[in-house]
Amino acid sequence: MIDFGIENASQRKSYIGLIFNKGEKLYKNEVLDSLPIEWAELHKNGSIHIHDLDGYGLTYNCLTFNLLNKFPYHRFKEKKDTRKIIEIFEYLKEIIAKIGNEQSGGMSFANFDDDLSIIFKNLSITETENNLDLIKDCISSFILWCNNSHERAGQVSYYVSLNIGLSIQNIGKKICEFIIEEFEDAGNEVIKPNIIFKVKQGINRNQEDENYFLYEKACLCTAKKMIPTYLLCDSTPNKKYNPTEIAVMGCRTRVLQNNHGKETSIGRGNIDYITINLPRIAFEIEKQYFSSTTDEKIEKFIFKWKETATIVKNILLDRYNKLIELPINDFPTNLKYDLWIDNFSNTPNLREIFKNGTFSIGFIGLSEVIEILTDKKYYNIEELYQKAVYIVKSMRNYIDELRQLYNMNFTLLATSGELISGRFPSIDKNIFKHKILEKEYYTNSFHIDVDSNIPATEKIKKEGIFHELCNGGAITYVELKSSPIGNYEGLQELIEVGISNGTSYLGFNFPLDICENCGEKGVFDKCENCGSEKIKRIRRVSGYLEILDYFTQGKKAEVKNRKKNID
Numbered sequence: 009m010i011d012f013g014i015e016n017a018s019q020r021k022s023y024i025g026l027i028f029n030k031g032e033k034l035y036k037n038e039v040l041d042s043l044p045i046e047w048a049e050l051h052k053n054g055s056i057h058i059h060d061l062d063g064y065g066l067t068y069n070c071l072t073f074n075l076l077n078k079f080p081y082h083r084f085k086e087k088k089d090t091r092k093i094i095e096i097f098e099y100l101k102e103i104i105a106k107i108g109n110e111q112s113g114g115m116s117f118a119n120f121d122d123d124l125s126i127i128f129k130n131l132s133i134t135e136t137e138n139n140l141d142l143i144k145d146c147i148s149s150f151i152l153w154c155n156n157s158h159e160r161a162g163q164v165s166y167y168v169s170l171n172i173g174l175s176i177q178n179i180g181k182k183i184c185e186f187i188i189e190e191f192e193d194a195g196n197e198v199i200k201p202n203i204i205f206k207v208k209q210g211i212n213r214n215q216e217d218e219n220y221f222l223y224e225k226a227c228l229c230t231a232k233k234m235i236p237t238y239l240l241c242d243s244t245p246n247k248k249y250n251p252t253e254i255a256v257m258g259c260r261t262r263v264l265q266n267n268h269g270k271e272t273s274i275g276r277g278n279i280d281y282i283t284i285n286l287p288r289i290a291f292e293i294e295k296q297y298f299s300s301t302t303d304e305k306i307e308k309f310i311f312k313w314k315e316t317a318t319i320v321k322n323i324l325l326d327r328y329n330k331l332i333e334l335p336i337n338d339f340p341t342n343l344k345y346d347l348w349i350d351n352f353s354n355t356p357n358l359r360e361i362f363k364n365g366t367f368s369i370g371f372i373g374l375s376e377v378i379e380i381l382t383d384k385k386y387y388n389i390e391e392l393y394q395k396a397v398y399i400v401k402s403m404r405n406y407i408d409e410l411r412q413l414y415n416m417n418f419t420l421l422a423t424s425g426e427l428i429s430g431r432f433p434s435i436d437k438n439i440f441k442h443k444i445l446e447k448e449y450y451t452n453s454f455h456i457d458v459d460s461n462i463p464a465t466e467k468i469k470k471e472g473i474f475h476e477l478c479n480g481g482a483i484t485y486v487e488l489k490s491s492p493i494g495n496y497e498g499l500q501e502l503i504e505v506g507i508s509n510g511t512s513y514l515g516f517n518f519p520l521d522i523c524e525n526c527g528e529k530g531v532f533d534k535c536e537n538c539g540s541e542k543i544k545r546i547r548r549v550s551g552y553l554e555i556l557d558y559f560t561q562g563k564k565a566e567v568k569n570r571k572k573n574i575d
């Protein structure tokens with residue numbers, strides 16, 4: 009098989025994949041050629057990255073399904089309970105597979121457990137032992153399907169996220185329990201879908217809460233498999249919203265504020281996003297103003313970032329304007345299933361739908377910016393930490409100005425930089441000389457360096473404030489030495505630290521190696537049980553778990569440098 013390069017960790021090789029990939033490359037070049045030279049040049053020279061360039065003017069990025077909006081009850085009504093249950097899950101796979109080929113990014117269910125409980129209730133599916141057994145089996149198959157289907161474009165799995173944990177219906181609780189159990193039982197090699205457990209006071213957060221047992225189960229599962237991740241509904245960025253209205257994509261996209269209607273994640277998504285290479289700007293400022301004070305350099309940095317962000321805004325708008333000019337019939341699946349906030353099928357034009365989405369300006373390498381401008385790390389010097397916060401606040405303020413000025417949902421995104429974390433420094437290496445460029449990756453968004461070794465609580469506290477500022481999405485990861493099996497209290501303590509420090513979305517990472525010969529799990533280069541050196545390594549890239557062999561070069565370099573956050 010011809011090697012066409014791996015750009016994305018969930019990519020596999022196939023004939024269709026090869027043809028898709030070649031076409032994708034051609035089309036990306038076609039898009040770049042059609043853009044104003046100044047814009048194309050910024051992308052090519054690594055100052056910015058226009059994500060999903062192949063979808064430019066053709067589609068949007070991601071969507072959290074408004075599943076209940078037009079659920080086709082008539083399809084199931086006349087059937088026996090067993091057929092209803094089986095076909096509901098078939099229906100879910102159907103929309104995932106079809107939407108997955110109609111948009112460029114992920115799909116999310118905001119309340120997978122509760123929505124299904126409502127659907128079951130409306131179809132009079134009762135809680136008999138048989139029905140519950142069947143639901144459990146269907147969930148098991150659904151999880152395996154999400155994990156094993158690499159059918160999207162002949163090479164990648166669908167990016168599916170299930171937000172769960174808040175249902176107080178009996179059957180909803182069961183569904184939540186089955187999801188966690190079946191995911192846990194499916195073994196370590198099953199790493200999809202992404203599951204997000206919503207933690208909420210009065211529902212599941214404390215021992216006296218009725219869904220606390222589900223929270224406990226979720227943490228026990230995370231301690232084995234790094235999934236679920238946690239959406240902290242009581243923390244500052246989230247507590248003003250009804251928790252059922254909030255959801256995240258596994259890759260951390262957050263869609264909530266809305267200039268055009270209801271503030272909800274449901275039935276909305278990100279339309280397009282572009283990431284700005286912050287270290288590039290810092291290198292240029294440092295070169296030009298090397299004798300200035302740190303504060304002066306930071307002001308110059310922000311000024312230069314605004315110049316770039318202004319162009320980025322123009323590109324986002326251009327892409328949006330091309331998108332909304334398309335005929336509605338270009339989105340047959342969306343037309344058929346009506347999963348958006350407003351009815352897609354009745355909309356006079358695409359603008360009325362897609363204006364509800366977000367337009368995100370992302371960033372990578374805040375840590376490197378401070379290091380380039382001051383030669384020190386921001387995480388262990390309070391004064392520099394405050395400067396890092398100041399930079400992000402300034403970026404957010406400017407994006408809020410754009411939001412008002414254009415009456416569009418511009419947001420600041422803490423980008424998950426799977427591809428760009430390696431792409432940006434590989435280009436910058438040819439222009440600048442700096443020790444930072446030797447490690448071959450830039451640190452994600454505002455994250456503290458992966459080799460910082462700082463305690464987990466400290467990392468969560470320091471990163472917390474950035475979650476409120478990055479209204480387009482953010483995640484904090486805690487890097488554990490090994491799987492904390494059984495220690496759910498330890499994870500809950502860290503989640504509490506997150507809640508009181510403004511963390512919106514929290515995940516736990518630890519290295520997970522599996523012997524391909526005997527199945528032994530742990531952290532090793534050679535199996536400690538049978539001595540085999542055929543080891544499958546599972547790591548989290550940028551929100552989703554993946555197998556290390558399929559990582560991009562930059563991410564492989566970052567994984568090598570990861571150090572645990574011990575407490």
Ligand SMILES: [Zn+2]
Nearest residue numbers: 523526535538
């Ligand atoms: Zn072994």
